[in-house]
Amino acid sequence: MCSARFFAIALCAMLLIAGCGGGDGDGDGPASPTLANATPVASAGTAQNVLTNTVVTLNGSASTDANSDPLTYAWTLTSRPAGSTATLTGATSAAPTFTADAAGTYVASLVVDDGLVRSAASTVTVTATVANPNPLTPTFSSPDDRGTLDLPNSSYAGGVFTFQSRWDRTANSAGARFMFAQVDGVLGQAPAFRLARANLGLSIGASSKFAFSYDGITWERFSNRSSDAAYFIWSHNAAFTANRVYVSVWPAWTTGRTLPWIQSLVGSGYVGSTTSSSGFVFETRTETVDELGDVVTATPMYAFKISTPGLAPDGNPKRKVVLISGVHGSEDAGNYALKGAVEYLVANDPQAGVARAWFDFYVYPLVSSAGRKGGGTRGDFQSGYMTGDTNRNWTNSTFETLVKHKAAILAATGGSVSVFIDFHGDVTENTGYNLYEAGNDNVAWAAALGAYEPTFTIDPSSFAGTSISWAQGALAPDLSLIAEFGYITVDTPQLQQETAGANHIRALALLADQRFFGPR
Numbered sequence: 014m015c016s017a018r019f020f021a022i023a024l025c026a027m028l029l030i031a032g033c034g035g036g037d038g039d040g041d042g043p044a045s046p047t048l049a050n051a052t053p054v055a056s057a058g059t060a061q062n063v064l065t066n067t068v069v070t071l072n073g074s075a076s077t078d079a080n081s082d083p084l085t086y087a088w089t090l091t092s093r094p095a096g097s098t099a100t101l102t103g104a105t106s107a108a109p110t111f112t113a114d115a116a117g118t119y120v121a122s123l124v125v126d127d128g129l130v131r132s133a134a135s136t137v138t139v140t141a142t143v144a145n146p147n148p149l150t151p152t153f154s155s156p157d158d159r160g161t162l163d164l165p166n167s168s169y170a171g172g173v174f175t176f177q178s179r180w181d182r183t184a185n186s187a188g189a190r191f192m193f194a195q196v197d198g199v200l201g202q203a204p205a206f207r208l209a210r211a212n213l214g215l216s217i218g219a220s221s222k223f224a225f226s227y228d229g230i231t232w233e234r235f236s237n238r239s240s241d242a243a244y245f246i247w248s249h250n251a252a253f254t255a256n257r258v259y260v261s262v263w264p265a266w267t268t269g270r271t272l273p274w275i276q277s278l279v280g281s282g283y284v285g286s287t288t289s290s291s292g293f294v295f296e297t298r299t300e301t302v303d304e305l306g307d308v309v310t311a312t313p314m315y316a317f318k319i320s321t322p323g324l325a326p327d328g329n330p331k332r333k334v335v336l337i338s339g340v341h342g343s344e345d346a347g348n349y350a351l352k353g354a355v356e357y358l359v360a361n362d363p364q365a366g367v368a369r370a371w372f373d374f375y376v377y378p379l380v381s382s383a384g385r386k387g388g389g390t391r392g393d394f395q396s397g398y399m400t401g402d403t404n405r406n407w408t409n410s411t412f413e414t415l416v417k418h419k420a421a422i423l424a425a426t427g428g429s430v431s432v433f434i435d436f437h438g439d440v441t442e443n444t445g446y447n448l449y450e451a452g453n454d455n456v457a458w459a460a461a462l463g464a465y466e467p468t469f470t471i472d473p474s475s476f477a478g479t480s481i482s483w484a485q486g487a488l489a490p491d492l493s494l495i496a497e498f499g500y501i502t503v504d505t506p507q508l509q510q511e512t513a514g515a516n517h518i519r520a521l522a523l524l525a526d527q528r529f530f531g532p533r
């Protein structure tokens with residue numbers, strides 16, 4: 014800037030600005046156009062998107078001067094979001110910094126000066142968004158609950174969980190028919206959820222909402238539910254009030270809930286072990302490996318007995334009733350029906366007293382424990398039966414789950430029972446109230462149940478190979494049933510399922526008083 018040429022040009026420029034007219038008043042002769050100073054051009058850089066509380070570095074290095082004059086920089090923050098007290102550090106450098114201390118839009122302005130003239134201002138916008146304080150990661154709920162999600166291909170981004178279902182990998186045509194996820198890091202947030210229809214094997218009724226729970230016991234329905242060709246989509250209007258939440262297609266019966274529930278019944282005085290040993294875990298399903306190579310941890314098998322001392326009202330020994338549920342891992346409606354039946358039995362209703370007077374109840378509440386870990390809707394990860402239906406292999410299989418349950422039932426009952434009921438759950442969730450019953454004495458049973466249940470269907474299908482097929486051969490019951498409970502598209506279907514389960518006990522008591530069950 015100290016060259017003689019430059020000084021002359023600068024002097025001329027000053028004279029021109031002063032309005033002294035043309036000419037070469039300084040006597041140096043006419044200025045060459047190539048010697049004219051050019052106005053520098055500021056460049057404040059490209060727009061940036063950043064997270065709050067990060068240091069933002071601006072970049073004015075692309076500013077230019079046609080004469081290659083050295084430039085000085087003058088940055089200002091011309092706009093900050095509300096609440097921000099951000100200030101620039103190095104405001105006269107090419108690359109100043111500031112901390113984006115609040116979410117919103119920051120505008121920085123840059124003017125460069127070549128020593129003779131300033132540039133026009135150049136601005137750049139920096140948009141700061143709130144950093145998620147808890148990185149969200151969808152994970153399996155626990156080692157023993159249904160791993161029906163394809164987690165490696167599930168994701169979280171931008172406030173939306175996208176879950177993929179995994180069950181076409183073994184060509185199980187039934188699909189997963191369920192989803193259950195534990196989601197962490199959601200306190201104070203209201204993310205949206207999507208579940209891919211592909212591989213799910215389930216069509217979910219339009220009026221049915223997905224459910225969430227903070228403890229795996231009390232379930233609440235999401236506020237919103239929609240769908241498109243690829244996804245079921247749901248969300249809640251209020252933010253979650255805990256960091257961990259369980260998310261399910263419908264109110265789920267979790268494996269971990271089972272033992273505490275049994276223990277909660279002991280205080281009634283009617284509940285005990287089915288064996289001479291104490292405790293309600295009679296066996297363990299051994300650890301295995303699923304079709305993806307993931308370990309399915311060992312899972313407990315539960316049993317308990319509801320009984321009172323004395324003979325039946327007809328003076329003969331009490332009849333034996335076997336109640337089971339959870340044969341199909343995704344059919345929570347059956348678990349709620351069993352819950353309703355059992356809780357009715359141990360309560361003080363007079364008809365429950367009639368039932369206790371006639372019967373001892375042997376209860377197996379969660380038959381397919383490994384199936385609940387992730388066996389699709391029906392499977393159990395048994396080698397050789399990876400895609401097999403747990404309930405179609407009672408009479409012919411080596412399913413560990415079934416072998417152990419059959420042995421336990423035979424040992425506890427002595428192989429002779431009057432009633433065998435297997436509670437299942439219809440999983441289409443498209444219908445209204447849906448209860449169907451199948452068994453070996455539909456006429457008398459239909460009349461008895463009809464005294465309490467307004468609507469149900471007797472299913473004439475073949476039940477070859479199922480639990481009741483095995484029971485009819487091994488236990489010779491007077492009455493054997495598969496009771497299939499529909500998912501009712503209301504906010505608390507499990508309460509209706511529990512009532513229907515209790516009605517099965519009322520109907521048993523009615524039949525017993527009619528002397529339907531002969532002595533054994």
Ligand SMILES: [Zn+2]
Binds near residue numbers: 341344404438
């Ligand atoms: Zn089933």
